[in-house]
Amino acid sequence: MAVIEFIDYSMGFQAQDGSVHNLIDRLSMKVEEGRALGIVGESGCGKSMASLSVMRLLPHGAVVQGGQILFEGRDLLQLSEAKIGGIRGNKITMIFQEPMTALNPVLRVGFQIGEALRLHHPDMRRDEVERAVIEALDQVGIPQPRARIHQYPHEFSGGMRQRVMIAMAMINRPALLIADEPTTALDVTIQAQILDIMKQFKQSGGMVVVTHNLGVVAELCEEVVVMYAGCAVERGTVHAIFRHPRHPYTVGLMAAIPTLSSPKTPLKTIAGAVPAIMDFGVGCRFAQRCEHCQSICRTQRPPETWLDEAHVVQCWQACGAAKGDA
Amino acid sequence: MNQRENFARRFARSKSGMLGLIGVAIIVLAGLAAPLLARSPAGYSRDILLGPSAAHLLGTDNLGLDIGLEILWGARTSLYVSAVAVLISVGIGVPLGLVSGYSRSWVGETLDAAVDIFLTLPILPLMIIMAAIMGTSITNVALVIGLFSWPQLAKVCKNATLKISGMQYIEAAVCLGYSRGRILLHHVLRNITGPVLVNITLIMANSVLAESSLSFLGLGDPTAWSWGTILKRAWGNNAVINNPNPWWWWLAPSVCIIVFVVCFNMLGTAINDLLSPKTQA
Numbered sequence: 001m002a003v004i005e006f007i008d009y010s011m012g013f014q015a016q017d018g019s020v021h022n023l024i025d026r027l028s029m030k031v032e033e034g035r036a037l038g039i040v041g042e043s044g045c046g047k048s049m050a051s052l053s054v055m056r057l058l059p060h061g062a063v064v065q066g067g068q069i070l071f072e073g074r075d076l077l078q079l080s081e082a083k084i085g086g087i088r089g090n091k092i093t094m095i096f097q098e099p100m101t102a103l104n105p106v107l108r109v110g111f112q113i114g115e116a117l118r119l120h121h122p123d124m125r126r127d128e129v130e131r132a133v134i135e136a137l138d139q140v141g142i143p144q145p146r147a148r149i150h151q152y153p154h155e156f157s158g159g160m161r162q163r164v165m166i167a168m169a170m171i172n173r174p175a176l177l178i179a180d181e182p183t184t185a186l187d188v189t190i191q192a193q194i195l196d197i198m199k200q201f202k203q204s205g206g207m208v209v210v211t212h213n214l215g216v217v218a219e220l221c222e223e224v225v226v227m228y229a230g231c232a233v234e235r236g237t238v239h240a241i242f243r244h245p246r247h248p249y250t251v252g253l254m255a256a257i258p259t260l261s262s263p264k265t266p267l268k269t270i271a272g273a274v275p276a277i278m279d280f281g282v283g284c285r286f287a288q289r290c291e292h293c294q295s296i297c298r299t300q301r302p303p304e305t306w307l308d309e310a311h312v313v314q315c316w317q318a319c320g321a322a323k324g325d326a
Numbered sequence: 327m328n329q330r331e332n333f334a335r336r337f338a339r340s341k342s343g344m345l346g347l348i349g350v351a352i353i354v355l356a357g358l359a360a361p362l363l364a365r366s367p368a369g370y371s372r373d374i375l376l377g378p379s380a381a382h383l384l385g386t387d388n389l390g391l392d393i394g395l396e397i398l399w400g401a402r403t404s405l406y407v408s409a410v411a412v413l414i415s416v417g418i419g420v421p422l423g424l425v426s427g428y429s430r431s432w433v434g435e436t437l438d439a440a441v442d443i444f445l446t447l448p449i450l451p452l453m454i455i456m457a458a459i460m461g462t463s464i465t466n467v468a469l470v471i472g473l474f475s476w477p478q479l480a481k482v483c484k485n486a487t488l489k490i491s492g493m494q495y496i497e498a499a500v501c502l503g504y505s506r507g508r509i510l511l512h513h514v515l516r517n518i519t520g521p522v523l524v525n526i527t528l529i530m531a532n533s534v535l536a537e538s539s540l541s542f543l544g545l546g547d548p549t550a551w552s553w554g555t556i557l558k559r560a561w562g563n564n565a566v567i568n569n570p571n572p573w574w575w576w577l578a579p580s581v582c583i584i585v586f587v588v589c590f591n592m593l594g595t596a597i598n599d600l601l602s603p604k605t606q607a
Contacts, residue, residue, distance in 0.1 A: 093502065
């Protein structure tokens with residue numbers, strides 16, 4: 001059974017005049033237990049909004065326009081505030097991008113890790129909590145956890161803080177872990193260590209990794225969703241998408257990564273930038289930047305096309321309809 | 327533990343901070359120990375308008391009251407007034423500041439507007455009106471001062487909360503499922519103790535000034551010993567402009583007020599400097 005499943009989920013932002021501009025358009029995806037889903041795309045594509053939607057922590061002005069987000073068979077969007085409070089930090093947890101600012105500077109590290117445990121398991125004794133905290137720190141590879149729990153965040157390095165964040169997120173054995181750019185702020189060697197730690201935890205539940213780093217996706221995930229301007233333009237297994245990208249945007253993203261074997265020519269870039277939310281237009285949202293753009297692309301939203309059971313794409317060209325039109 | 331020890335050590339090294347702390351400690355101890363050190367300055371004596379001597383260390387006034395004793399007992403009044411004022415300000419200002427800084431809804435905006443309105447009010451005339459309506463007991467004076475001191479604390483508290491609530495660890499705390507109250511008390515309040523503490527020392531200093539001003543204007547409690555009351559009587563009896571000048575009458579209480587205010591301000595500044603991340607090693 002899927003840990004979490006988005007079904008035609010749409011959300012947008014309400015403008016001053018009351019009109020709602022759609023951002024995420026009919027997003028469908030799911031995460032199976034023990035697997036990781038990567039969400040990739042440029043800044044402003046709605047990746048973070050998708051993950052905040054799961055936590056029901058959308059910022060002020062954001063409105064849900066439709067669809068469902070199923071978690072353990074229940075629609076998260078319909079749950080009461082009290083029920084969602086019991087899920088947050090307990091069954092669904094989150095790791096943040098900036099380890100330097102995501103820990104409270106005036107509270108001891110051990111206290112902060114234990115807090116989530118104490119809150120969601122009020123019956124646990126103090127020494128049980130402490131033992132669990134030490135064990136959690138040990139699991140993420142922090143040396144001398146017994147001494148470390150009495151220290152403050154400023155006594156930890158960036159990589160260690162990110163480990164603390166992971167320990168904090170994993171201590172309640174969540175069914176779903178959302179990692180929002182978990183390695184962006186770390187240097188490359190530390191990135192690899194953190195990814196290894198996260199891989200270990202994948203066994204116990206599902207994972208959503210929000211990132212713009214395709215390397216992280218290749219390393220950590222089984223499935224991937226490529227988002228562009230709020231649309232899941234292409235999704236499928238990592239294998240399918242990395243080997244046979246079909247959407248021009250995914251192709252562009254892949255071409256923009258340097259490899260050891262690539263010729264010494266300038267890297268390919270995708271001209272232009274993600275349009276603002278008001279300028280999405282009625283057709284394909286990538287049409288303005290697409291080098292294969294046809295007239296139908298500007299007027300009609302491409303449907304989801306299943307290329308095979310592991311690969312879905314939203315593109316007129318990829319589903320073959322554009323050819324006749326041209 | 328480390329951080330706190332570190333703070334104490336760095337505080338001990340800050341000259342102005344230690345000076346302020348010593349001054350505050352002397353005033354507090356003197357105020358607390360006044361009943362043990364000396365009888366309250368009751369009744370009148372024949373020693374009228376005597377300069378400082380062995381019998382009357384700081385001289386006497388025109389009624390024969392010992393000014394040194396009055397000042398000693400006046401310290402109790404000042405401390406009592408500032409303590410009550412701080413309690414009221416903290417009781418009103420800190421919760422309001424926390425809520426108005428953290429809440430993004432109309433509640434926060436309404437509270438904020440209320441605080442702004444309170445901040446624009448001219449305090450002295452209102453204090454005079456309040457003191458006149460409520461009567462001139464020392465507790466009333468303290469209440470009035472407290473009721474007018476909280477807006478600035480609320481403002482400081484709100485600004486600090488705004489800054490802290492934008493930090494990622496607050497977002498992380500929300501994601502961990504903590505309730506608003508828990509986040510405010512555990513995660514926000516502990517991060518804003520610095521500015522709040524500094525503001526409390528300023529309120530201590532200001533409330534002594536306000537109490538002295540009210541007493542000087544004759545709105546204090548005539549039965550309580552207060553530095554402002556001594557000054558008022560000195561002024562009323564032309565001691566400040568007379569020649570020959572009974573300088574001991576007005577000088578000592580003025581110096582006491584100045585020392586009290588300066589010591590608390592120095593303490594506040596030192597705490598501020600030590601807590602601000604810029605000076606932290």
